Amino acid sequence: MPTFADNGDGGCARKILLKAIAKALHMTHSNADDYLRMYRQMVRIRTFEDNANQLYLSAKMPGLTHMYSGEEAVAVGICEALKTSDKITSTHRGHGHCVAKGADFKEMFCELLGKEEGYCRGKGGSMHIADQSNGNLGANAIVGGSMGIATGAAFSAKLLGKDDVAVCFFGDGATAQGLMYEVMNMAALWKLPVIYACENNGYSEYTRTDEIAAGSITARAEAFGIEAFQVDGQDVLAVNDLSQKLVERCRKGEGPFFIELMTYRYHGHHVGDINREYYRSKSEEKDWRENRDPITRFRAWLVEEGIASEEEIEAMNAAIKADASEAVEYALNAKYPDASEVDMHVFTDVEHALA
Amino acid sequence: MRNITLSQAVNEALAEEMRRDSSVFIIGEDVAEAGTPFKVLSGLVEEFGTARVVDTPIAEPGFMGLAVGAAMTGARPVVDLMFGDFIFLIMDQLCNQAAKTHYMSGGKLNVPLVLRTNLGATRRSAAQHSQSLHALVAHIPGLKVALPSSAYEAKGLMKTAIRDNNPVVIFEDKLMYNDKATVPEEEFLIPFGEANIKREGEDITLIATSSMVQVCEKAADILAAEGISAEVIDPRTIVPLDEETLLRSAKKTSRVIVVDEGHQNFGITGEIAGRINEKAFYHLDAPVVRMGAMDVPVPFSPALEDITVPTPEAVAEKARLLMSGEMIHAA
Ligand SMILES: Cc1ncc(C[n+]2csc(CCOP(=O)(O)OP(=O)(O)O)c2C)c(N)n1
């Protein structure tokens, strides 16, 4: 397999060619349902985030949260290539991964508000949301903290003879963590079914990626003999195509793989990061929103290909909005965990750790 | 006299020391233009430049190790660790390297390094951004540990830390960055190992660190209204610890509660209670009581998080029990 590392014009031309081939392949698919599901999942993520942001702005949500808006094609393109028992590990910017892997709005909003019916009974919150039922091993508030976990999930799949694949989501900033290099080395040595998915949104917190990452990110994986790819993270079909192939190859024992997905976050680093012109210009943000939005792009494609009409799409959007509003209402009125839960779940075999 | 925030106090201390000594530099994530997420370092890069206010990749063990090496070779790093919880990532560099170098080299190598970080829960930041982990480092010989309880202490202790030739870890309470206190305009330093008697009292001693000093002052107000006179003491540094002042107070009042935001089990409160038991036992009218953060990971839900940290009411309630003469066992 070639690597799509962005190393000059050659790489670019190859990318365009591969995209054309990918597109040709789609034409022959009759997977309208798959496409519509991908669209729907992307809109669900965007809608979830819009509501979460509103909850923050109206002071109804405790703490801060990190918006995934703008990066939807990454989570959806990858997760749509996975089955329920495949595992993912997520990040502080994790709502998108959670939704894409199959989570429900109600339990997610309940978790964000610290309510008992949340996925983690209110104990985790936005930065630790996990959804065991869909193979989401959890968001992580330690940058790079899940790299070992994803690699371990791949290790256990191999050990236990399952064909499950693990996907490790992390940001460009997390590539600075030493742990990544330790586990990539082992994953490569032991041919583990893990895909390292680097969501390169150009920034880690308030710093541009080129100021904190030397050399090429994909070349670092290649140094371990791991096949690495760079893909347009705003193009859900390109992401999904590549993911389908790599997941299949992982299942055949050809892993691990590394993908660098070029993407962008629309909001600040977190919801409270409002005045950010000192590190990122408004015109840059505008350009990504207006010209490279994954949802707008995919929607246009769906209409162009005759897969859905504008009306059908509007109806779908409206249904998702209604769904989200209902879930938010539900979560706002849901109850907090009882105080007696505070010392539960410290150990598996002790009901109340402090009793 | 003027009032400034804890954040401004830290900023001033760093600026003054950086002006005084060109070997002092700051290193950490988003410390330069961003001035840290808490904006504590705003303006420093403008004055001292990016060579001395150094933004790093998100590589805590890496920049911590680099700082240890720089400290061994003539520089005086102030390492900025964004959240106290990330101390787990740098434990080897801090505890196996920085803490032991002077000793292992038979006194020939020094590591004059300051690690600035924070502690404190109830910010709705969940289990990996809310811990108070100072006991972990206080356990390691070779590390000094300072716990400022207001802007005044934050400034005076920071300046002392930077001039100290040993590795010093300073934990600021992240909920107190915007709290103001009176801080002199003229230069001052607060020596390590000198406790501060925040409030004199006769009936019971409340020994409190960092965030818990405010809590105990409020508890003392509650108790005063009921006719119980509480003495509040802030050790300010736990390594070195001003045992003498603590013991003097314990002997005077005969009843002691130690309050700290670290986990109660195997923590600072137990250490201080142990020393008082050993050295003032025959002066005590009740067991020394420990009050720390609940021994559970910090939960996200406000409904749970708020009950994990000692409150003024809870401290006052314990004090009443001690005063009533009931032999209690601290829960
Ligand atoms: C070990 C660690 N260091 C620092 C932080 C603070 N922090 C949270 S998110 C973040 C930036 C992460 O950037 P990136 O990996 O690119 O993810 P993005 O936020 O862009 O999605 C930082 C520095 C942290 N949570 N954990």
Ligand SMILES: [Mg+2]
């Ligand atoms: Mg990033």
